[in-house]
Amino acid sequence: MCGIYGTTLNYNEQQVKNKLKRTAFRGPDQMGWQFYKKDNRQVIFGHNRLSIIDLDPRSNQPFTYYDTIHIVFNGEVYNFKTIKETLSKKGYSFKTTSDTEVLCAAYLEYGEKCVDYFVGMFSFVIYNEKNNILFGARDRLGKKPFYYYHDGKDFEFASQISSIQLHSNNLTISERAIAYYLSWGNVPDPQSIFSQVKKLKAGHKFTFNLSSGEFKSQPYWDIDYTNKNPYKGSYEDAKQELKTILNDAVKSRLFADVPVGVFLSGGVDSSLVAATATQTSSAKVKTFSVKFNEKGFDESHYAQQVADHLQTDHHVIECNYNEGIDLIKNFCHYYDEPFSDSSAIPSMLLAKHTKKHVTVALSGDGGDESFIGYHRYNWAKKGGVYYKLPLPIRKLGAGVLSLLPHYRLNVIAKALQFKDVNEVYLGAMTGVDLSHINTDYNTRLVDESKYLMHNNKNLFERISDFDTKTYLNWDINTKVDRASMAFSLEVRAPLLDHQIVEFANSLPTSFKFHKKEMKRILKDVLYESVPKHIFNRPKAGFTMPFSEWFREDLKDYVLSELNEDTLKSLPCIDAKKVQFMINQHMDGTWNRYPLIWSLLVLKQWLSTNGKGISIS
Numbered sequence: 001m002c003g004i005y006g007t008t009l010n011y012n013e014q015q016v017k018n019k020l021k022r023t024a025f026r027g028p029d030q031m032g033w034q035f036y037k038k039d040n041r042q043v044i045f046g047h048n049r050l051s052i053i054d055l056d057p058r059s060n061q062p063f064t065y066y067d068t069i070h071i072v073f074n075g076e077v078y079n080f081k082t083i084k085e086t087l088s089k090k091g092y093s094f095k096t097t098s099d100t101e102v103l104c105a106a107y108l109e110y111g112e113k114c115v116d117y118f119v120g121m122f123s124f125v126i127y128n129e130k131n132n133i134l135f136g137a138r139d140r141l142g143k144k145p146f147y148y149y150h151d152g153k154d155f156e157f158a159s160q161i162s163s164i165q166l167h168s169n170n171l172t173i174s175e176r177a178i179a180y181y182l183s184w185g186n187v188p189d190p191q192s193i194f195s196q197v198k199k200l201k202a203g204h205k206f207t208f209n210l211s212s213g214e215f216k217s218q219p220y221w222d223i224d225y226t227n228k229n230p231y232k233g234s235y236e237d238a239k240q241e242l243k244t245i246l247n248d249a250v251k252s253r254l255f256a257d258v259p260v261g262v263f264l265s266g267g268v269d270s271s272l273v274a275a276t277a278t279q280t281s282s283a284k285v286k287t288f289s290v291k292f293n294e295k296g297f298d299e300s301h302y303a304q305q306v307a308d309h310l311q312t313d314h315h316v317i318e319c320n321y322n323e324g325i326d327l328i329k330n331f332c333h334y335y336d337e338p339f340s341d342s343s344a345i346p347s348m349l350l351a352k353h354t355k356k357h358v359t360v361a362l363s364g365d366g367g368d369e370s371f372i373g374y375h376r377y378n379w380a381k382k383g384g385v386y387y388k389l390p391l392p393i394r395k396l397g398a399g400v401l402s403l404l405p406h407y408r409l410n411v412i413a414k415a416l417q418f419k420d421v422n423e424v425y426l427g428a429m430t431g432v433d434l435s436h437i438n439t440d441y442n443t444r445l446v447d448e449s450k451y452l453m454h455n456n457k458n459l460f461e462r463i464s465d466f467d468t469k470t471y472l473n474w475d476i477n478t479k480v481d482r483a484s485m486a487f488s489l490e491v492r493a494p495l496l497d498h499q500i501v502e503f504a505n506s507l508p509t510s511f512k513f514h515k516k517e518m519k520r521i522l523k524d525v526l527y528e529s530v531p532k533h534i535f536n537r538p539k540a541g542f543t544m545p546f547s548e549w550f551r552e553d554l555k556d557y558v559l560s561e562l563n564e565d566t567l568k569s570l571p572c573i574d575a576k577k578v579q580f581m582i583n584q585h586m587d588g589t590w591n592r593y594p595l596i597w598s599l600l601v602l603k604q605w606l607s608t609n610g611k612g613i614s615i616s
Contacts, residue, residue: 002027002061003485004072005046005163006125006134007156008210019163020046025334026074026159026485034062036070036127041210043127043134045072050488052076052256052360054098065104068129073100074159075122075144076492078252083117107135115205115220119252119497123200125157134208140221140498141366142189142202142473145481149197153213160482162336162609164197171196173615176441178338178602179572183430183443185340185598186474193337193605195616202473221498223505225465226456231506235521238511243525245503249494250276250362258359261286263350263491264314266302268373268523268535269364273494275529277362278310287312288354288361290346292319292545305534317353319346321553324544332605334486340598341475342544347483355489365476366495369467370504371519372460372512376428381459384421391419407590422453425463429471436577436595446470460509468501547593551586558582562599570602571615 003026005019016033024031027048036043047061053076063071077083080099083106088094092105099120106114107126112135121143125136134155138146148157149164158164165171174195177187189199200206206217231238250273254260262274264287277285287310289303300316307314327348335344354361368374386394394416401413414432418424426444437443452466484491494500504512507521514520523535550558562582567575578599585592 002050002074003048003159003163004061004074004123004125005033005158006072006127007044008042008154009044009156010042011044011167015167016044016046019158019166020048022162022166023158023160024048025488026050028488030057030060032060032062034070036129038129038132039211041132043070043210045070045125045127047072050359050485050490052258052490054096055257056096059096059098059100061100063100063104065101066108069104069108070127070129071100071104071124073103073122073124075120075124075139076253076490077103077118077120077122078249078255078497079117079119112205112207119499121492121496123159132210134210135205136200137205137220138200138202140203141468141496141501142477143481143493143496145478146200147192147197148200150208150215151196155208155213155215160336161192161194161197165194165336165609171613173606173610173613175439175571175615178615179437179439179441180443181338181340181602182437182572182598183434184470184474185594186478187337187339188446188448188470188474193610202469223451223465223468223501225451225454225462227461229506231503231508231511235511238507239521239524242500242503242521245497245500246272246276246494246525247280249497249500251280253362253492253494254281256360259286259357260360260362261288261354261358262312262362263287263354263364264289264303264307264312265364266299266304266306266534267364268519268526269367269495270303271306271364271530271535272367272522272526273362273364274306274312275310275526276494278312279529285310285312286358287314288350288357289314289316290319290350291316292346293321302534302537306530309530309534315354315357317350319349319544323349325554328600329604331601332608335478335482335601336609338598338602338605339478339482340594340601341479342546342594342597344479344483345544347479348486351484351487351489351491355487359488360490360492361484363480363491363493364495365480365493366472366501367519367522369464369472370495370501371522372464372509373519373522374467375518376425377460377463377513378516378518380421380425380428380463383415383424384459386416387418387421387424391417405589407584410590421459422449422462425452425466431594436574436581437572438574439572458509460513465505472496546597547585547591550593550596551588555586558596558600559586561603562596566603567599570599570606573599 003023027050029051030049033046045062077099080102084102087105115137121139123138123144123146147161171194177191177193189201203221204217205220208215264270264274289300291300292298398413398416401409430444448469451469511521581592584590
């Protein structure tokens with residue numbers, strides 16, 4: 001795990017070092033860079049290493065294999081031992097025990113198709129000196145980030161955008177990206193906050209020809225959103241098959257040359273990962289959870305029940321108010337692109353204190369998207385009944401509801417005026433009321449909407465596909481990567497093994513959602529290891545009590561940061577409308593904390609990372 005960087009631009013050694021220092025928190029164990037020159041063209045590779053596998057300096061990067069293959073690599077390939085065994089039989093030799101060297105050999109053997117063989121989370125770039133090209137890829141589900149700049153001649157890439165930004169003089173802030181951020185809470189792929197910088201999409205690979213300056217990217221993997229390969233077996237068959245795949249996914253992610261633990265929230269997904277880890281590990285498993293003092297937010301006692309049952313070495317991390325405030329004030333140093341999922345703060349706290357005990361932690365991310373686990377899926381299904389009514393009737397009902405003094409009813413009133421249930425779900429993900437955003441863009445509509453709006457699957461499956469390609473990638477994976485790497489902690493997600501995602505995608509809906517039971521098959525596997533009664537409670541999210549904080553402890557901070565002059569200076573918003581919405585939150589008539597948090601982050605980012613840069 002690390003931060004990667006590379007460029008064909010003519011930076012000097014000190015500038016390259018500065019770019020690496022900017023994100024040194026991603027890999028504090030070793031910083032390395034190398035200059036390569038051929039035919040009057042220069043390639044520079046840089047790397048910040050967090051040592052996980054083969055801690056010996058021989059595996060430091062940039063890494064060279066067979067003299068002409070150079071690589072910088074971020075992430076882990078979990079099946080590298082199997083690939084290595086195959087390649088050894090083909091005559092390849094290895095001097096390390098790392099997965100980095102195996103990637104190089106796989107590229108020599110399989111060419112660009114090497115990514116089809118990798119099971120893991122990764123972004124990497126290989127410089128093939130003989131062919132004078134750069135070849136790289138990003139993992140299938142977008143666990144690892146990849147930003148790049150390409151102007152038709154030169155190419156620059158990095159794990160985080162601030163490395164590209166440093167010493168760059170021609171970047172402008174994208175007004176379109178800000179508008180989309182205000183809707184989605186993040187900047188959707190392939191956009192970035194800068195007009196000249198893009199993100200390589202998940203499941204994509206690319207080549208950059210150093211001679212011609214040509215950049216080409218293409219997908220190498222996608223989910224089966226057309227339902228071409230449905231599962232044919234029985235429910236019991238599927239359950240046994242899932243257990244086998246899950247055991248393999250957890251076991252492979254427990255392998256490391258450093259201490260490993262498990263995040264344990266007490267929910268179904270993390271409990272399943274923890275239970276599987278205890279069954280596949282010979283050592284006592286370390287587990288970690290967060291405790292909140294605010295009533296209604298603390299679920300650490302549920303995690304403790306699971307830990308007690310599994311007999312793990314459990315650690316409870318108390319979410320300290322002052323510590324949380326400090327992270328808020330330095331948020332944009334680590335999340336160096338606007339990002340407004342407020343659960344990033346407790347995620348950072350969890351990572352910060354977990355790092356004191358382990359260097360790798362397994363998480364339960366991915367279960368909700370693949371196995372139909374969010375409450376909003378059921379709400380969308382129930383709400384779909386109303387969209388069979390003619391629009392004029394729905395508008396009449398909306399008019400009545402909008403007169404009632406309750407913000408939830410007002411939200412329903414606005415939702416009733418959408419064309420169909422697909423648009424309602426887009427509204428749920430971006431905000432039903434976007435009247436405060438001043439833009440000509442339809443910020444709800446993204447290329448990935450095809451996963452939601454195709455007709456080959458039922459509503460549940462289409463929503464699941466859509467969330468896998470959007471919310472999981474743009475939000476969850478970004479949140480976890482930045483929060484964990486801020487404290488040099490590697491987080492691995494067994495349920496995001498693409499083989500599990502593909503398997504879940506093939507299952508009949510009834511295997512995942514049956515008689516109001518969400519994540520049915522995951523739960524049935526879990527209940528073989530942990531008593532069902534522990535989970536007989538409403539599902540909760542990993543959130544901070546920002547709604548209360550913004551009205552109480554942080555009220556002065558909010559009103560100071562988002563004063564009248566500040567609101568007028570922020571792009572893409574109607575200042576008067578936003579001021580009204582903030583007042584609604586403060587007087588308790590409407591919960592506007594997501595809007596307030598997103599504006600606080602945007603203001604902080606513009607005044608630090610975006611200072612002095614024009615918006616276009």
